[in-house]
Amino acid sequence: MRRSVLLALALPALVSACGSTSPSPTPTPTPNYCSGTPSVYGKAVSDWWIPACSLAQDIYNDPSVALGAPDAAGTGPASYTGFISLGFGGHVTLDLGGCISDQPGADLRVYQAVSSEPVSVYVSISPDGPFTLVEARKWCGTRVDRVKGYCEFDLATAGVSRARYVRVEDGELFPCPGGTVSEGADLDGIQALGVTTVAGLPGLP
Ligand SMILES: [Ca+2]
Ligand SMILES: [Ca+2]
Numbered sequence: 001m002r003r004s005v006l007l008a009l010a011l012p013a014l015v016s017a018c019g020s021t022s023p024s025p026t027p028t029p030t031p032n033y034c035s036g037t038p039s040v041y042g043k044a045v046s047d048w049w050i051p052a053c054s055l056a057q058d059i060y061n062d063p064s065v066a067l068g069a070p071d072a073a074g075t076g077p078a079s080y081t082g083f084i085s086l087g088f089g090g091h092v093t094l095d096l097g098g099c100i101s102d103q104p105g106a107d108l109r110v111y112q113a114v115s116s117e118p119v120s121v122y123v124s125i126s127p128d129g130p131f132t133l134v135e136a137r138k139w140c141g142t143r144v145d146r147v148k149g150y151c152e153f154d155l156a157t158a159g160v161s162r163a164r165y166v167r168v169e170d171g172e173l174f175p176c177p178g179g180t181v182s183e184g185a186d187l188d189g190i191q192a193l194g195v196t197t198v199a200g201l202p203g204l205p
Pocket of ligand 1: 102103104105106107154155156
């Protein structure tokens with residue numbers, strides 16, 4: 001084969017080896033989940049999971065009641081309102097709508113109803129995580145009234161500076177079925193302590 005023919009055969013291969021001449025795809029921008037203004041209380045349910053056994057056993061299974069200002073009330077065992085029973089190790093992840101920043105002292109208050117069942121709290125700045133554990137199985141029942149109680153969490157404990165998504169997980173770990181209709185910790189709501197209370201919302205401690 002003549003040299004010129006060899007060159008003609010080799011050139012397309014060389015061009016191919018150098019890659020396509022079409023423009024490279026534009027990288028997808030990383031969402032800035034911290035751009036919004038955080039709410040005082042949970043603004044949306046980001047995700048939730050409760051074991052099937054607990055869902056079948058419990059009668060307080062609506063995660064949307066953990067949104068907004070705490071409002072647990074009523075009488076037990078079957079006439080409470082305002083909380084979701086987390087069951088055996090279940091959780092609800094609430095979206096504050098924007099990021100809060102670590103400030104001196106506690107940053108988050110979790111309202112846990114009825115008695116002092118423990119909860120674990122995790123936080124993230126993205127709905128997809130990673131979630132960082134703030135504290136595990138913390139007793140949660142400083143009284144507000146006969147039904148409402150709370151406990152507090154400090155972002156600094158976890159070594160994180162910002163948080164938007166707050167996952168509250170049952171820390172009671174009461175095996176299911178346990179013979180009640182409100183198994184596990186009972187989540188009433190969350191409050192971002194560093195966010196100024198919006199006018200019109202009820203004042204709480
Ligand atoms: Ca703090
Ligand atoms: Ca509630």
